[in-house]
Amino acid sequence: MQQSKQLDAKGDQALKPVQQSRKDLPVIVYAPESRLRSPGKLFKEMWYDLLASRDLAWQLLIRDISAQYRQSVLGILWAFIPPLVTALGLSLLQNNRIVNLGKTDIPYPLYVLFSMTLWQMFTDSMNNSMGAVKAAKSMLSQIRxxxxxxxxxxxxxxxxxxxxxxxxxxxLFIVYQIQGQLQVSWSVILAPVALIHLVMFGTAIGLILGPLSSLYSDVNKAMSFIIRIWFFITPVIFALPRGGHWATLVKLNPVTPLLVTTRELATTGNISYPIGFWVASAIAIISFCLGWTFYRLAMPFIVERAAMS
Known part of the structure; x- marks a missing residue:
């Protein structure tokens, strides 16, 4: 009897640190009230979680990059092949006058290769943001x-x-500059600013469509067609039209001023569409904030839906 009392006393002493640690944990209270009624508190939590996610984000990044080229013979060369093949093919068509893609301010091979690289970054930022929802859904259902x-x-x-x-x-920049066919302006140092706005716009679309695509597969199928059409109304493989209804349609495309300004800042330095760039930049920043907020609010429902299925 005395021995059992001693064991109970030891057990109570062992549970004290656990009970104390549980008291130190933050208490999470779920309420039916919308979190948008307290936007200041919501944005503060978003900012703190953004800073707290650095270590995990780095580990996930290393894992994703390793998995991307793990079972590939050519490995990282696949990053060069698609834009290079496209640039060579279109350059041959342009030089042999099979198609007329307009006159560009820089040599056409460099024009189309650089534009394809920028377009690929825009679509990657959109598709990868949509993929982040799928990756988060499986892990957030198991750990917070x-x-x-x-x-x-x-x-x-x-x-x-x-x-x-x-x-x-x-x-290619170096080759054409040595040959005297290209003169790079000092404005190249400002090109990353326009590039970030382009990425922000693509990320915003991905954050808004990501939760919807996890619920409805039609979203991914529809986006594959939309991106193809979007490509042909963006001056990636052709020069920016100067007049007509087609030029109006291309200029109304919000990707056009972001991509064109990035390309022009990195090459000639002559910005052809400054007003459109500032309007598109404002759209990109506002869309990014709205997309981040929507992603933040939608993820608990997506995780709950995944746990129930």
Whole structure:
């Protein structure tokens, strides 16, 4: 009897640190009230979780990059092949006058290769952000971690792929500059600003469509068609039209001023569409904030839906 009392006393002493640690944990209270009624508190939580997600985002980024080229013979060369083949094919068609894609301010091979790289970064930022929802859904149903970590990891993967493709673009820059066919302006140092706005716009679309695509597969199928149409109304493989209804349609495309301004800042420095750039930049920033908020509010419902299925 005395021995059992001693064991109970030891057990109570062992449970005290656990009980104390449980008291130190934050208490999470779920209420039916909408979190948008306290936007200041919501944005404060979003910012804190963004800072807290750095370590996890880095680990996810290393994992995703390793998995991307793990079972591939050519490995990282696949980042060069698609834009290079497209640039060579279109250059041959342009030089042999099979198609007329307009007159460009820089040599056409460099024009189309650089534009394809920028377009690929825009679509990657959109598709990877949509993929972040799928990756977060499976992990958040098992462990509580900041949902922003998955978005940051996918954005890191987007910038990594862009930096790899940019190597070939820089080589062409140097070749054409040595040949005297290209004069790079000092404005190249401002090109990353326009590039970030382009990525923000693509990320915003991905954050808004990501939760919807996890519920309805029609979203992914529809976006594959929309991106193809979007490509042909963006001056990626053709010069920016100067007049007519087609020029109006191309200029109404919000990607056009972001992509064109990035390309012009990195090459000639002559911005052809400054007003459109500032309008598109404002749209990109506002859309990014709305997309992040929608992603933050939608993820608990997506995780709950995944847990129930």
């Amino acid at each position: 971690v900041p949902a922003e970590a998955f978005v940051i990891a996918k954005l890191g993967q987007t910038f990594f792929n862009f930096s790899v493709q940019l190597i070939l673009v820089v080589i």
